[in-house]
Amino acid sequence: MKNSDSAALDHIETHLDDAIERLFSLMRVQSVSTDPAYAEQCRRAAALLAEELAGIGFDARVAPTPGHPMVVAHYDGPGPHILFYGHYDVQPIDPIELWTRDPFDPSLESRDDGSRIITGRGASDDKGQLRTFVEACRAWKETTGSLPCKITILFEGEEESGSQSLDPFLREHAEELQADFALICDTLMWDRETPGLTIGLRGMAAGEVTVRGPSRDLHSGLYGGPARNPIQLLATILGEMKDKDGRVTLAGFYDGVHPVGDAVRADWDRLGFDGAEYLGEVGLSQPAGEAGHDVLEQAWARPTAEVNGIWGGYTGEGFKTVIPAEAHAKISFRLVGDQDPDKVWAAFEAHVRDRLPADCTAEFSLRGPGSRAITVPSDSAALLATREALDAEWGKSALLGCGGSIPVVNSIRSILDMDTVLVGFALPDDNIHSPNEKYELKSFHKGMRSWVRILGKLGEMADARDAVAAA
Amino acid sequence: MKNSDSAALDHIETHLDDAIERLFSLMRVQSVSTDPAYAEQCRRAAALLAEELAGIGFDARVAPTPGHPMVVAHYDGPGPHILFYGHYDVQPIDPIELWTRDPFDPSLESRDDGSRIITGRGASDDKGQLRTFVEACRAWKETTGSLPCKITILFEGEEESGSQSLDPFLREHAEELQADFALICDTLMWDRETPGLTIGLRGMAAGEVTVRGPSRDLHSGLYGGPARNPIQLLATILGEMKDKDGRVTLAGFYDGVHPVGDAVRADWDRLGFDGAEYLGEVGLSQPAGEAGHDVLEQAWARPTAEVNGIWGGYTGEGFKTVIPAEAHAKISFRLVGDQDPDKVWAAFEAHVRDRLPADCTAEFSLRGPGSRAITVPSDSAALLATREALDAEWGKSALLGCGGSIPVVNSIRSILDMDTVLVGFALPDDNIHSPNEKYELKSFHKGMRSWVRILGKLGEMADARDAVAAA
Numbered sequence: 001m002k003n004s005d006s007a008a009l010d011h012i013e014t015h016l017d018d019a020i021e022r023l024f025s026l027m028r029v030q031s032v033s034t035d036p037a038y039a040e041q042c043r044r045a046a047a048l049l050a051e052e053l054a055g056i057g058f059d060a061r062v063a064p065t066p067g068h069p070m071v072v073a074h075y076d077g078p079g080p081h082i083l084f085y086g087h088y089d090v091q092p093i094d095p096i097e098l099w100t101r102d103p104f105d106p107s108l109e110s111r112d113d114g115s116r117i118i119t120g121r122g123a124s125d126d127k128g129q130l131r132t133f134v135e136a137c138r139a140w141k142e143t144t145g146s147l148p149c150k151i152t153i154l155f156e157g158e159e160e161s162g163s164q165s166l167d168p169f170l171r172e173h174a175e176e177l178q179a180d181f182a183l184i185c186d187t188l189m190w191d192r193e194t195p196g197l198t199i200g201l202r203g204m205a206a207g208e209v210t211v212r213g214p215s216r217d218l219h220s221g222l223y224g225g226p227a228r229n230p231i232q233l234l235a236t237i238l239g240e241m242k243d244k245d246g247r248v249t250l251a252g253f254y255d256g257v258h259p260v261g262d263a264v265r266a267d268w269d270r271l272g273f274d275g276a277e278y279l280g281e282v283g284l285s286q287p288a289g290e291a292g293h294d295v296l297e298q299a300w301a302r303p304t305a306e307v308n309g310i311w312g313g314y315t316g317e318g319f320k321t322v323i324p325a326e327a328h329a330k331i332s333f334r335l336v337g338d339q340d341p342d343k344v345w346a347a348f349e350a351h352v353r354d355r356l357p358a359d360c361t362a363e364f365s366l367r368g369p370g371s372r373a374i375t376v377p378s379d380s381a382a383l384l385a386t387r388e389a390l391d392a393e394w395g396k397s398a399l400l401g402c403g404g405s406i407p408v409v410n411s412i413r414s415i416l417d418m419d420t421v422l423v424g425f426a427l428p429d430d431n432i433h434s435p436n437e438k439y440e441l442k443s444f445h446k447g448m449r450s451w452v453r454i455l456g457k458l459g460e461m462a463d464a465r466d467a468v469a470a471a
Numbered sequence: 472m473k474n475s476d477s478a479a480l481d482h483i484e485t486h487l488d489d490a491i492e493r494l495f496s497l498m499r500v501q502s503v504s505t506d507p508a509y510a511e512q513c514r515r516a517a518a519l520l521a522e523e524l525a526g527i528g529f530d531a532r533v534a535p536t537p538g539h540p541m542v543v544a545h546y547d548g549p550g551p552h553i554l555f556y557g558h559y560d561v562q563p564i565d566p567i568e569l570w571t572r573d574p575f576d577p578s579l580e581s582r583d584d585g586s587r588i589i590t591g592r593g594a595s596d597d598k599g600q601l602r603t604f605v606e607a608c609r610a611w612k613e614t615t616g617s618l619p620c621k622i623t624i625l626f627e628g629e630e631e632s633g634s635q636s637l638d639p640f641l642r643e644h645a646e647e648l649q650a651d652f653a654l655i656c657d658t659l660m661w662d663r664e665t666p667g668l669t670i671g672l673r674g675m676a677a678g679e680v681t682v683r684g685p686s687r688d689l690h691s692g693l694y695g696g697p698a699r700n701p702i703q704l705l706a707t708i709l710g711e712m713k714d715k716d717g718r719v720t721l722a723g724f725y726d727g728v729h730p731v732g733d734a735v736r737a738d739w740d741r742l743g744f745d746g747a748e749y750l751g752e753v754g755l756s757q758p759a760g761e762a763g764h765d766v767l768e769q770a771w772a773r774p775t776a777e778v779n780g781i782w783g784g785y786t787g788e789g790f791k792t793v794i795p796a797e798a799h800a801k802i803s804f805r806l807v808g809d810q811d812p813d814k815v816w817a818a819f820e821a822h823v824r825d826r827l828p829a830d831c832t833a834e835f836s837l838r839g840p841g842s843r844a845i846t847v848p849s850d851s852a853a854l855l856a857t858r859e860a861l862d863a864e865w866g867k868s869a870l871l872g873c874g875g876s877i878p879v880v881n882s883i884r885s886i887l888d889m890d891t892v893l894v895g896f897a898l899p900d901d902n903i904h905s906p907n908e909k910y911e912l913k914s915f916h917k918g919m920r921s922w923v924r925i926l927g928k929l930g931e932m933a934d935a936r937d938a939v940a941a942a
Contacts, residue, residue: 213754214754220775222770225760235710236713239703239708239710242707282686282689299694302696309791309795312778312781313778320779320780324779359757403696404691
């Protein structure tokens with residue numbers, strides 16, 4: 001079956017203002033998930049989306065969870081079965097005084113270069129991005145009367161507040177949510193002209209360590225010298241976590257870390273990435289990662305050990321010559337390949353314990369179960385078809401690594417046993433999670449058009465097996 | 472001339488209650504120097520002392536300073552000329568809820584072992600201690616009609632709040648305050664039975680370092696790997712400040728550090744100090760100072776490098792995967808012998824700078840000018856006479872090192888060119904600077920008796936030259 005997407009693409013052009021207004025309507029709903037005061041607004045956002053999906057042919061409902069509800073919708077079309085995930089909740093708006101406009105009063109603004117941006121909380125993350133997909137479904141439905149694929153939609157309402165209900169919900173509804181693969185629109189473009197297909201997401205192990213020495217804070221005039229200083233001890237231990245070449249020294253840390261494949265490396269080389277410029281933008285010039293790997297690999301394909309916070313002793317104005325009883329640090333590891341978050345954290349604990357004098361102790365608290373890295377097969381039929389559609393719309397596309405993690409991709413992998421194709425139209429300067437969030441009108445507009453094309457391409461596949469098989 | 476101290480000693484016995492009441496009167500004056508709200512009470516404490524000294528034969532006055540006033544008093548007696556220093560101001564009383572009684576309502580309490588303690592702010596530091604000397608003068612005056620020495624008294628009112636006015640005052644009144652040597656009663660006993668003669672005070676160089684990397688806080692999902700983490704950098708730098716044997720690695724750090732002399736070492740050996748017990752009291756068992764030096768030397772006679780505070784990145788509840796723009800530490804060095812505080816701090820700065828990548832910077836702020844260590848000659852006639860008097864009263868005495876510094880001793884040394892003999896009757900558990908400060912009645916009682924004997928002994932010296940000459 002050959003799907004013609006031209007009518008749907010025309011529909012996007014002629015109904016752009018309507019699409020913007022529908023995004024604005026969703027953005028006006030103050031669905032801040034982390035603050036219980038906004039629970040009713042979260043419920044309203046879910047209801048709004050479910051109602052809309054029902055209007056374009058989905059069997060849609062608001063599904064309760066112990067937290068904010070999910071939106072679940074099914075369309076029983078032809079071709080492969082897609083699970084599309086997005087989230088309708090948004091980050092808090094603090095500090096409100098830094099916004100140039102009410103964050104829940106979205107607007108379309110023109111910039112000096114002639115481009116236009118949609119401003120307001122959720123413009124990009126993830127209301128703007130998820131609506132590019134919904135609008136593409138609408139365009140197909142309103143022009144052809146049907147959608148070219150079988151589609152299940154899952155919109156979450158707790159992504160910005162820890163996704164407490166997500167995994168239980170996926171487990172409980174595993175059969176209902178089962179599809180051939182997943183699509184997510186919550187990631188970045190490479191640049192303003194190049195949409196991104198994210199194929200690697202680093203995993204994470206993170207937690208806190210407290211090193212304890214004396215039973216109480218001591219005065220260094222009395223005890224300075226013979227008494228162990230936990231800050232000095234912690235500094236030594238953390239300092240020894242990396243060697244002079246930027247390599248992490250934890251035992252077995254690099255187990256499961258694989259080199260970047262030649263094909264992906266060649267794709268990356270074509271990006272023309274300038275590591276010096278990338279670092280220069282944040283005032284740096286010396287890559288701090290492992291020697292022998294360029295900046296892009298250090299950020300996308302190599303694991304890290306980071307101290308994200310440290311505190312101990314007297315940190316106020318003036319001075320106290322205290323030897324504190326304890327010192328603390330927050331540590332996180334970004335993981336790649338097959339690194340096991342539990343093993344990495346255990347190696348960190350061993351690294352600390354091995355360096356403790358007999359009269360000192362360490363206490364660890366691992367934050368959550370950690371997450372493994374995700375590697376999306378870069379040669380699956382689904383990904384290649386998606387890329388073909390993106391190339392048709394934009395003239396090019398990029399395979400991206402991602403330095404961070406998107407937990408839902410791990411959940412879809414581990415609970416539903418499905419791969420995910422991540423397509424993103426956001427830009428690094430969208431100010432997601434910050435004041436003055438925006439989404440390029442171009443991202444929104446061409447994002448909708450991209451999904452029209454992607455749905456068409458995917459619908460051309462004979463059946464589900466094609467989509468997940470390697471090309 | 473031979474001074475008979477028996478009448479004065481008897482007077483102490485028969486007037487103990489009066490002496491306690493005079494101490495109580497002084498303690499009731501809320502002379503908290505750090506809080507401007509108590510300025511009038513500081514003035515009242517100074518006036519009270521000046522009035523009393525005038526009553527026992529001193530030419531006494533309250534001398535203004537830009538801060539709280541000094542008390543200056545002269546008695547033109549025979550023998551060597553002594554400058555006695557004390558301070559009438561006290562520490563703040565916070566946290567007030569931890570006091571079992573109004574800190575400015577002194578009382579005499581009995582303990583289960585039959586001993587008695589004087590409780591309240593200033594009981595020990597320094598109102599109780601300075602009054603042991605004043606009461607000894609009173610006893611001599613009231614029983615013999617005169618004092619056995621020529622005495623100048625200087626009571627400061629800003630010791631607990633930085634002594635801003637002290638050095639300018641000493642410079643301005645250098646001639647008036649000149650004596651053969653100084654006596655101070657603001658230090659510790661060795662134990663409940665053994666008064667202390669403190670002969671070594673460590674000096675200090677202290678300040679803050681800020682290490683800067685990226686121009687702003689970064690997200691480790693984007694920049695983790697290639698971006699330098701200032702916390703990791705600072706930890707490495709501070710970790711490398713000491714080697715595995717507890718030695719400080721700064722270049723030239725040990726220049727001017729001398730071994731403990733054999734005579735003093737022999738005196739210390741007689742103390743029967745138990746390093747394991749000392750550390751055990753604060754939950755430690757492994758001496759953290761330099762290998763090859765026992766706990767007492769580590770605390771009294773060896774220099775240190777301490778991190779007194781460290782902070783950077785996210786230190787609140789939960790977790791942020793931030794790579795911060797900067798990290799901070801407060802550092803202090805306790806100095807001994809002839810170590811130069813400026814050179815030590817410069818070596819620390821060089822240690823940091825040598826380890827900075829080309830794209831990172833460090834900013835330093837040295838806190839104050841630092842202080843050199845003080846070594847009191849342990850064989851001067853003045854010290855030997857004082858010790859003889861202490862031995863007569865207590866049966867023994869101890870030459871002590873002190874891990875901390877007493878800035879006034881440096882000021883007396885550098886501005887007035889005088890040595891100081893430090894005699895102390897305080898105990899480590901006196902809770903100075905803390906709630907429920909106390910002074911042993913025994914310390915107060917035998918302290919007064921000690922000064923009666925010391926004044927008698929010193930007065931026996933033919934003239935000033937004897938007092939400062941080596942025995």
